[in-house]
Amino acid sequence: MASLRVPIGRLSLRNPVLSASGTFGHGLEMAGFCPPSAIGALVSKTVTLRPRPGNPLPRLCETSGGLLNSIGLENRGIDAYLRDVVPAVRGADTLIVTNIGAESPADFAELAERLDGCDAIDALEVNLSCPNVQGGKLPFGTDPAMAARVIELVRARTSKPIWAKLSPNVARIGEMAKAVEGAGADAVTAVNTLLGMAIDWKSGKPGLATVQGGYSGPPIKPIALRCAWECARAVAIPVIGCGGIRCASDALEFLVAGCAAVQVGTWSFADPGALARLPGEIDALLDGASIADVRSIIGSVRDGLGPRHAAPSIARAEPRPVAST
Numbered sequence: 001m002a003s004l005r006v007p008i009g010r011l012s013l014r015n016p017v018l019s020a021s022g023t024f025g026h027g028l029e030m031a032g033f034c035p036p037s038a039i040g041a042l043v044s045k046t047v048t049l050r051p052r053p054g055n056p057l058p059r060l061c062e063t064s065g066g067l068l069n070s071i072g073l074e075n076r077g078i079d080a081y082l083r084d085v086v087p088a089v090r091g092a093d094t095l096i097v098t099n100i101g102a103e104s105p106a107d108f109a110e111l112a113e114r115l116d117g118c119d120a121i122d123a124l125e126v127n128l129s130c131p132n133v134q135g136g137k138l139p140f141g142t143d144p145a146m147a148a149r150v151i152e153l154v155r156a157r158t159s160k161p162i163w164a165k166l167s168p169n170v171a172r173i174g175e176m177a178k179a180v181e182g183a184g185a186d187a188v189t190a191v192n193t194l195l196g197m198a199i200d201w202k203s204g205k206p207g208l209a210t211v212q213g214g215y216s217g218p219p220i221k222p223i224a225l226r227c228a229w230e231c232a233r234a235v236a237i238p239v240i241g242c243g244g245i246r247c248a249s250d251a252l253e254f255l256v257a258g259c260a261a262v263q264v265g266t267w268s269f270a271d272p273g274a275l276a277r278l279p280g281e282i283d284a285l286l287d288g289a290s291i292a293d294v295r296s297i298i299g300s301v302r303d304g305l306g307p308r309h310a311a312p313s314i315a316r317a318e319p320r321p322v323a324s325t
């Protein structure tokens with residue numbers, strides 16, 4: 001068996017497989033499919049300061065490849081989260097990461113302070129990137145200085161590890177990653193959903209009531225992988241890859257690109273047991289390639305660009321030759 005344990009800053013995860021925010025409830029709802037002990041961490045649905053009803057229906061739309069959503073961060077707010085969810089997840093046999101969202105830097109900071117005293121919570125993931133709040137036009141999702149401001153304020157109000165979740169809907173995601181690293185983030189999550197839309201051509205009606213929404217699932221993997229790789233080249237803090245992952249080889253691609261761990265989102269709707277199986281499947285692939293420790297492949301991409309910032313020492317076997325037809 002390969003060692004799957006990975007560090008993300010000062011946290012040590014039993015394996016590099018995490019749930020992605022908003023696709024797994026707060027985690028325990030899915031325990032029948034995925035016991036918390038199977039994965040490295042549970043990442044909560046975004047929690048906001050005040051309850052949010054979310055966007056009007058329809059807010060989910062399947063496309064010929066991938067999913068569109070415009071949930072709009074529906075949640076019951078921080079009071080209900082602290083009262084009902086935190087006691088329930090306390091003692092879960094995995095790390096608990098609370099994803100927070102807000103429409104202003106001050107609200108992000110207040111959320112961080114409210115959660116700082118919760119010993120049941122191991123890290124905060126700061127959702128800088130929701131495309132379904134004000135059409136994804138909140139400046140801290142796309143402006144490095146504003147993103148840094150949010151992280152600075154959150155940093156000042158919490159001693160917990162901060163993961164900054166970035167949007168792929170920017171020209172230079174590496175600059176966003178650098179900005180949040182400089183502001184005190186302990187890790188970067190790359191990425192949230194892409195902006196997309198669908199139309200029923202007969203009726204002319206958009207598939208989502210909000211017209212535009214977040215596009216996710218297996219078709220976004222090449223874009224998410226490129227974003228994660230750009231972040232990993234730009235910063236020395238760990239990068240957590242997310243976007244389109246559905247199997248062990250997808251996950252390993254992100255690790256080789258430089259990610260310390262991965263999150264699985266949309267694929268859990270298609271196959272709710274996938275997360276629980278993934279660590280074993282990663283182990284089998286590593287065993288098959290005689291790799292004893294998953295950390296040895298992190299950042300081992302042969303992109304011809306020389307060592308990345310935080311490149312660990314890499315020892316890897318030559319790839320097996322592939323028969324050509």
Ligand SMILES: Cc1cc2nc3c(=O)[nH]c(=O)nc-3n(C[C@H](O)[C@H](O)[C@H](O)COP(=O)(O)O)c2cc1C
Pocket residue numbers: 020021022023045046067069071073099127165191192193214215216217218220242243244245263264265266267
């Ligand atoms: C229905 C749905 C709801 C989501 N809700 C959130 C959310 O509340 N907060 C957040 O940071 N990301 C949210 N996301 C984004 C996912 O966490 C993930 O970043 C994105 O879907 C890309 O990964 P995937 O292709 O594996 O789904 C949501 C995605 C979906 C499909």
